[in-house]
Amino acid sequence: MTIPTLLEVTQLQRGFGSGSERLEVLKGIDMEIVQGELVALMGPSGCGKSTLLNIIGGLLEGDSGDIRLGEMSFGTEKPAQLVQLRREGVGWIFQDFHLLAHLTALDNVALALELAGLEADEADQQAKEALIRVGLEDRIDHIPDQLSGGQQQRVAIARAIAGNRKMLLADEPTGNLDIATGEDILQLFKELCHREDDPLSILMVTHDPNLASQADRMLLLKDGTVAASDIRSAWGIGGEEE
Ligand SMILES: Nc1ncnc2c1ncn2[C@@H]1O[C@H](COP(=O)(O)OP(=O)(O)O)[C@@H](O)[C@H]1O
Numbered sequence: 001m002t003i004p005t006l007l008e009v010t011q012l013q014r015g016f017g018s019g020s021e022r023l024e025v026l027k028g029i030d031m032e033i034v035q036g037e038l039v040a041l042m043g044p045s046g047c048g049k050s051t052l053l054n055i056i057g058g059l060l061e062g063d064s065g066d067i068r069l070g071e072m073s074f075g076t077e078k079p080a081q082l083v084q085l086r087r088e089g090v091g092w093i094f095q096d097f098h099l100l101a102h103l104t105a106l107d108n109v110a111l112a113l114e115l116a117g118l119e120a121d122e123a124d125q126q127a128k129e130a131l132i133r134v135g136l137e138d139r140i141d142h143i144p145d146q147l148s149g150g151q152q153q154r155v156a157i158a159r160a161i162a163g164n165r166k167m168l169l170a171d172e173p174t175g176n177l178d179i180a181t182g183e184d185i186l187q188l189f190k191e192l193c194h195r196e197d198d199p200l201s202i203l204m205v206t207h208d209p210n211l212a213s214q215a216d217r218m219l220l221l222k223d224g225t226v227a228a229s230d231i232r233s234a235w236g237i238g239g240e241e242e
């Protein structure tokens with residue numbers, strides 16, 4: 001049985017600035033992610049990891065190249081033309097959670113769904129389901145200040161997966177968490193990607209070789225292109241399987 005490819009990036013290029021100030025950041029990215037895959041993206045600071053995620057997530061346009069996500073095709077379209085991609089295609093998870101401080105966990109998730117066009121009742125129902133899926137059923141009415149960092153990130157993950165998005169883009173999702181909490185978040189990612197029923201795909205930027213080594217696959221972004229990488233040889237760490 002072949003697993004369907006969810007994301008396909010072909011010869012994606014993107015630079016910034018002009019003339020002698022011009023900086024070519026992405027020089028022809030080719031990559032694929034199948035349904036149910038957890039992929040870690042690593043690479044030196046400033047190499048273009050966030051730029052790549054931003055283009056895949058419809059927050060920035062590429063200069064050239066093609067992206068296919070499910071049935072959506074884009075790549076060089078401006079963000080204003082990619083509303084449907086952001087509403088239904090991808091969910092975002094950031095290092096600093098981006099929760100609204102005065103809203104409960106439920107309302108943080110439901111608001112995103114209402115902004116995407118759902119009726120309030122339906123948004124509440126789907127928000128609740130997403131919060132249950134990330135293990136926060138007993139924190140639904142708490143505001144961010146009443147939650148730990150790991151719990152706040154779980155709210156952000158619930159918001160990203162609510163509404164049946166198939167692809168999650170996580171830009172250093174454990175960057176503000178301690179090691180144990182970061183491990184918990186990685187376990188949750190694995191559960192979401194590896195469950196039988198409707199698995200998600202996650203592209204996760206991380207600087208932590210230990211977390212990256214637990215992903216299904218690791219990509220290294222360097223000199224403007226991506227290559228599959230053997231995490232252990234890339235980082236010179238011991239060869240123990242998890
Ligand atoms: N909007 C922008 N304008 C100009 N340069 C940018 C912009 N966004 C990113 N860059 C540059 O592109 C390069 C890659 O940035 P980024 O994708 O944030 O790297 P990473 O996430 O891997 O640390 C950096 O040199 C950065 O300064």
Ligand SMILES: [Mg+2]
Pocket residue numbers: 049050051171
């Ligand atoms: Mg970055």
